[in-house]
Amino acid sequence: AQSVTQLDSQVPVFEEAPVELRCNYSSSVSVYLFWYVQYPNQGLQLLLKYLSGSTLVKGINGFEAEFNKSQTSFHLRKPSVHISDTAEYFCAVSANNLFFGTGTRLTVIP
Amino acid sequence: KAGVTQTPRYLIKTRGQQVTLSCSPISGHRSVSWYQQTPGQGLQFLFEYFSETQRNKGNFPGRFSGRQFSNSRSEMNVSTLELGDSALYLCASSSRGGEYNEQFFGPGTRLTVL
Numbered sequence: 001a002q003s004v005t006q007l008d009s010q011v012p013v014f015e016e017a018p019v020e021l022r023c024n025y026s027s028s029v030s031v032y033l034f035w036y037v038q039y040p041n042q043g044l045q046l047l048l049k050y051l052s053g054s055t056l057v058k059g060i061n062g063f064e065a066e067f068n069k070s071q072t073s074f075h076l077r078k079p080s081v082h083i084s085d086t087a088e089y090f091c092a093v094s095a096n097n098l099f100f101g102t103g104t105r106l107t108v109i110p
Numbered sequence: 111k112a113g114v115t116q117t118p119r120y121l122i123k124t125r126g127q128q129v130t131l132s133c134s135p136i137s138g139h140r141s142v143s144w145y146q147q148t149p150g151q152g153l154q155f156l157f158e159y160f161s162e163t164q165r166n167k168g169n170f171p172g173r174f175s176g177r178q179f180s181n182s183r184s185e186m187n188v189s190t191l192e193l194g195d196s197a198l199y200l201c202a203s204s205s206r207g208g209e210y211n212e213q214f215f216g217p218g219t220r221l222t223v224l
Contacts, residue, residue, distance in 0.1 A: 036215075043114070043200055043215035090153065096166050097143060098202075098213065100153035 002027045002093045006101035013081055014109050021076040021104045023091030032094040033074045035065055038103075039087045047089075050074065061085070081108045112137065114203050114216035122222045128189040131219045135182050135203030141165075142184040143213060144176060147198040156199075159184055160206075188221075196223045 007022040025033060032051050036044040048059025055067040065076045074091060086108045091101040115134045123129050135142050143166075144156040155168040159178035178184045182203075188195055198220050202213035 034212075041217075043217045044202075045215070046212055049212065097155040097158055097168070098145075098153075099155070100145075102152045 002029070002095045002099045004091050004093050004099055004101035006089075006091055006104050008104050009102065010105045010107070012107045012109055015083055016080045018079050019077065019081050019085075019106065021089050021091075021106065023074045023076065023101060025072055025074060025091070025093045027093050027095065029095050031067075031069075033065075033067060034092045034094065034098065035059065035063070035074075035076050036090045036092060036100075037061075037087050038090065044090065047076070081106070083108050083110060114201060114214050116199075116201050116216040116219050118219060119217065120220050120222075122224060123191050124224050125191055125193060127191050128187065129191060129221060131186045131188075131199055131201075131221070133184045133186070133201030133203075133216060135184070135201075136214055139203035139205050139214075140182055141204045141206060141211070142178055142182065143202045143204075144184070144186050145200040145202065146170075147200060147218070148196070153200070156186070191223045193223050195221065197221060 003026050005024045013019045034049045035047040047063050048057045050057050050067045058064045063078050088103045090103050092098040117132045141160045143158040147153045158166040162178045173189045176186045198218045200218045201216045204211040204213045
């Protein structure tokens with residue numbers, strides 16, 4: 001069975017500060033991991049994905065994530081956030097369909 | 111390329127009614143998946159269609175059904191609406207479906223059941 005745990009429901013951070021959004025997964029099959037972002041009144045947009053290969057994955061808007069198999073984690077990071085990064089972020093694991101975490105609301109404070 | 115489109119964007123219905131939501135995938139995409147998003151349950155997978163056949167199904171009652179047409183457009187139907195069906199319904203398309211195929215999401219249809 002597949003599941004995703006996002007440990008923080010809300011993360012406030014000051015503009016230009018670094019941020020880490022945590023994600024842990026469990027999967028009984030091959031692991032394909034994704035991070036999506038959702039802005040208000042919009043659908044989901046893919047930030048980045050891990051399918052195989054390098055464990056450090058770079059995505060759009062300056063985000064990156066590191067796949068850690070031993071810790072079953074896929075944390076999302078950005079070294080310096082902007083106001084425009086305020087949104088809801090979802091970690092997901094794929095096994096024919098996507099299993100999502102409960103989301104982390106990132107609020108960037110000016 | 112145009113993105114995934116969903117119609118209508120907003121819908122208000124009353125308990126007991128039925129509703130049909132529509133999704134047009136990205137041109138060339140053959141897989142369409144539907145998700146329900148609520149504050150309490152988060153994002154949950156409803157079903158996936160590929161080449162007009164339901165390929166995967168989530169854990170939802172039979173009141174939730176769908177279909178896919180030969181042009182890959184998909185519809186989702188909910189019969190005998192309940193208050194708990196109020197949600198944002200998201201449609202996603204991908205070229206082949208499957209576990210490592212990127213899914214592209216539409217803006218969603220927000221359904222309110224009164």
